[in-house]
Amino acid sequence: MTQTTDPYADSRETTEGRVYTVTGGDWDSIHAEDPLASERIVVNMGPQHPSTHGVLRLVLELEGETITEARTVIGYLHTGIEKNTEYRTWTQGTTFVTRMDYLSPLFNETGYCLAVEKLLGAEVPERATTIRVLLMELNRISSHLVWLATTGMELGSTTMMIYGFREREHVLDLFELITGLRMNHAFIRPGGLAQDLPVDAVDKIREFIPYMRDKIEDYEKLLTGQPVWKARTKDVGFLDVTGCLALGVTGPVLRSAGLPWDLRKTMPYCGYENYDFDVVTETTGDVFGRYLVRVNEMRQSLRIIEQALDRLAPGPVMVTDKKIAWPAQLALGKDGMGNSLEHVRQIMGQSMEALIHHFKLVTEGFRVPPGQVYVGIESPRGELGYHVVSDGGTRPYRVHVRDPSFVNLQAFPAMVEGAPIADAIASGASLDPVMGGVDR
Amino acid sequence: MFGVSGSGDTSGFGGLVRPVGDPHGAQRPYGGYFDEVADLLAEELAKRDVGFESAVTRVVVDRGELTLYVRPERIVEVCQLLRDSDGLRFELCSSVSGVDYLDAPLSTDPTEQSERLHVVYHLTSMTYRRRIRLEVGVTVENPHVPSVTSVYPTADWQEREVWDMFGVVFDGHPALTRILMPDDWDGHPQRKDYPLGGVPVEYKGAEIPPPDTRRAYR
Numbered sequence: 124m125t126q127t128t129d130p131y132a133d134s135r136e137t138t139e140g141r142v143y144t145v146t147g148g149d150w151d152s153i154h155a156e157d158p159l160a161s162e163r164i165v166v167n168m169g170p171q172h173p174s175t176h177g178v179l180r181l182v183l184e185l186e187g188e189t190i191t192e193a194r195t196v197i198g199y200l201h202t203g204i205e206k207n208t209e210y211r212t213w214t215q216g217t218t219f220v221t222r223m224d225y226l227s228p229l230f231n232e233t234g235y236c237l238a239v240e241k242l243l244g245a246e247v248p249e250r251a252t253t254i255r256v257l258l259m260e261l262n263r264i265s266s267h268l269v270w271l272a273t274t275g276m277e278l279g280s281t282t283m284m285i286y287g288f289r290e291r292e293h294v295l296d297l298f299e300l301i302t303g304l305r306m307n308h309a310f311i312r313p314g315g316l317a318q319d320l321p322v323d324a325v326d327k328i329r330e331f332i333p334y335m336r337d338k339i340e341d342y343e344k345l346l347t348g349q350p351v352w353k354a355r356t357k358d359v360g361f362l363d364v365t366g367c368l369a370l371g372v373t374g375p376v377l378r379s380a381g382l383p384w385d386l387r388k389t390m391p392y393c394g395y396e397n398y399d400f401d402v403v404t405e406t407t408g409d410v411f412g413r414y415l416v417r418v419n420e421m422r423q424s425l426r427i428i429e430q431a432l433d434r435l436a437p438g439p440v441m442v443t444d445k446k447i448a449w450p451a452q453l454a455l456g457k458d459g460m461g462n463s464l465e466h467v468r469q470i471m472g473q474s475m476e477a478l479i480h481h482f483k484l485v486t487e488g489f490r491v492p493p494g495q496v497y498v499g500i501e502s503p504r505g506e507l508g509y510h511v512v513s514d515g516g517t518r519p520y521r522v523h524v525r526d527p528s529f530v531n532l533q534a535f536p537a538m539v540e541g542a543p544i545a546d547a548i549a550s551g552a553s554l555d556p557v558m559g560g561v562d563r
Numbered sequence: 564m565f566g567v568s569g570s571g572d573t574s575g576f577g578g579l580v581r582p583v584g585d586p587h588g589a590q591r592p593y594g595g596y597f598d599e600v601a602d603l604l605a606e607e608l609a610k611r612d613v614g615f616e617s618a619v620t621r622v623v624v625d626r627g628e629l630t631l632y633v634r635p636e637r638i639v640e641v642c643q644l645l646r647d648s649d650g651l652r653f654e655l656c657s658s659v660s661g662v663d664y665l666d667a668p669l670s671t672d673p674t675e676q677s678e679r680l681h682v683v684y685h686l687t688s689m690t691y692r693r694r695i696r697l698e699v700g701v702t703v704e705n706p707h708v709p710s711v712t713s714v715y716p717t718a719d720w721q722e723r724e725v726w727d728m729f730g731v732v733f734d735g736h737p738a739l740t741r742i743l744m745p746d747d748w749d750g751h752p753q754r755k756d757y758p759l760g761g762v763p764v765e766y767k768g769a770e771i772p773p774p775d776t777r778r779a780y781r
Contacts, residue, residue, distance in 0.1 A: 562743060
């Protein structure tokens with residue numbers, strides 16, 4: 124470290140060098156000069172500010188209304204999910220990773236499961252893969268809807284906020300019907316899915332598609348040509364392709380700058396190469412471009428959902444490998460989740476071995492051959508990567524998540540320094556950060 | 564929890580030790596684009612009068628992924644060449660993560676095992692749609708790795724995370740401070756020997772031990 128004093132932090136010497144402590148509440152010592160007489164103001168935005176999309180803290184240095192320096196402070200939500208997975212079985216890992224980026228839980232689950240399956244060398248049944256695609260694209264819509272809703276609210280459109288959350292409810296209803304839960308599903312498991320689609324799911328999703336198409340038109344009518352929306356978003360938070368690549372920014376932000384980089388097309392997984400859809404790009408590289416990219420991505424997602432529904436063929440949703448798949452298949456009873464009576468009768472009355480095997484698989488879990496893999500998928504925010512290491516045991520040795528929000532947030536100072544403080548809201552929102560994913 | 568010692572496995576099969584196939588030291592041809600990447604990197608290194616072996620200690624091909632084990636002092640140079648050479652063009656540093664190989668030495672080489680802290684870089688070539696992995700191993704006594712932020716600015720936060728969680732010091736990093744833990748935190752939580760500090764939970768008379776002391780199956 125070359126800097127010897129930092130006005131923002133006390134310091135102490137350690138064996139690793141000087142360590143700074145940012146405590147807050149010590150502004151008098153930092154600001155010796157009279158803040159009223161000085162033009163330079165330091166504003167702490169967050170961690171509870173509603174427009175920071177969670178617990179993000181922005182330290183903004185202002186010269187009048189212009190931001191001269193922006194710093195992002197994260198870590199207020201640190202849940203230790205990566206560490207926690209090391210103390211659970213491989214299957215239980217999905218219940219943890221689904222809680223990270225809570226707006227796109229099914230992407231977290233799929234990414235993690237793809238990594239574990241690559242380690243296992245397991246081939247997932249066709250139907251399970253198709254349902255995964257179906258769920259992911261529904262999830263992309265619900266995630267983009269929250270982005271539209273919150274960004275709309277932050278820029279003054281409470282109508283958009285209500286619209287966005289209203290339609291998201293419909294997607295969450297579908298999730299509830301399919302997985303039993305509205306969030307934190309743990310539905311996608313290493314080897315396939317926890318259970319098959321319920322009987323009326325396909326009809327419900329088919330009803331949803333034209334409804335959603337219609338609503339997207341409404342959003343465009345409300346926002347795209349609107350003068351206030353354009354004034355708040357056009358030429359705001361500019362970041363070009365070079366800047367994006369240097370800072371590792373992926374997803375809609377990169378595509379708004381004009382590079383059609385979408386892992387679903389460029390490095391396909393889950394059979395995305397067999398679906399017919401377009402990678403949406405804009406060339407403006409500003410918040411307005413990111414808005415258009417996200418809106419049009421929802422339309423493309425609907426196209427993929429339609430194709431996935433047509434593709435659904437009957438079949439198993441779990442690998443046939445008895446060392447991975449649980450012998451018991453959960454059934455959704457009147458009282459919620461449970462086992463089918465038929466199954467309980469069979470496993471308890473006739474098959475002691477299956478019962479023992481089931482107990483061992485649930486309590487011990489399965490073993491995964493040693494090695495490491497990296498799998499990246501296209502989440503609503505960009506490349507969601509899973510670096511998973513196994514030592515051959517029944518627990519993950521290390522799960523590292525390359526969360527897109529974490530990497531994208533680094534671009535925040537590059538977007539806002541030199542801009543008015545009002546643009547900080549729009550720029551930060553356009554990155555669509557989810558702090559649960561940032562802080563893992 | 565049940566007074567079990569040893570593995571806790573009652574099946575009789577838990578104690579079986581299977582020989583682990585050594586995934587290290589892949590032989591040519593590596594297959595796919597891996598040979599081309601290795602050849603071009605060797606060529607570029609030779610232009611700088613650096614032998615391939617003096618920069619890359621080992622090449623591993625496992626599960627269709629290429630891993631190059633790089634000497635710490637060469638990592639910036641290797642990244643620079645991988646990013647800038649015409650045939651390589653790894654423009655995007657997707658991920659930097661750390662792994663603490665305390666009780667799972669993947670290597671059969673005894674000198675390797677003391678280098679328990681590994682920094683793993685995942686690079687993506689958007690031009691050629693390829694991915695490779697670089698891995699650097701350092702010891703806890705001397706956990707110094709040069710920072711690659713000069714090549715990949717995106718590694719800034721990721722290296723700070725690895726420092727915070729594993730205690731790897733990235734020399735030349737612009738601001739190597741903690742990022743997830745509070746600034747005055749002691750220790751590096753994701754090291755394998757970091758105590759979890761959980762407390763047992765009592766529920767209806769039964770006591771459930773904290774996760775790190777629960778029965779684990781190997």
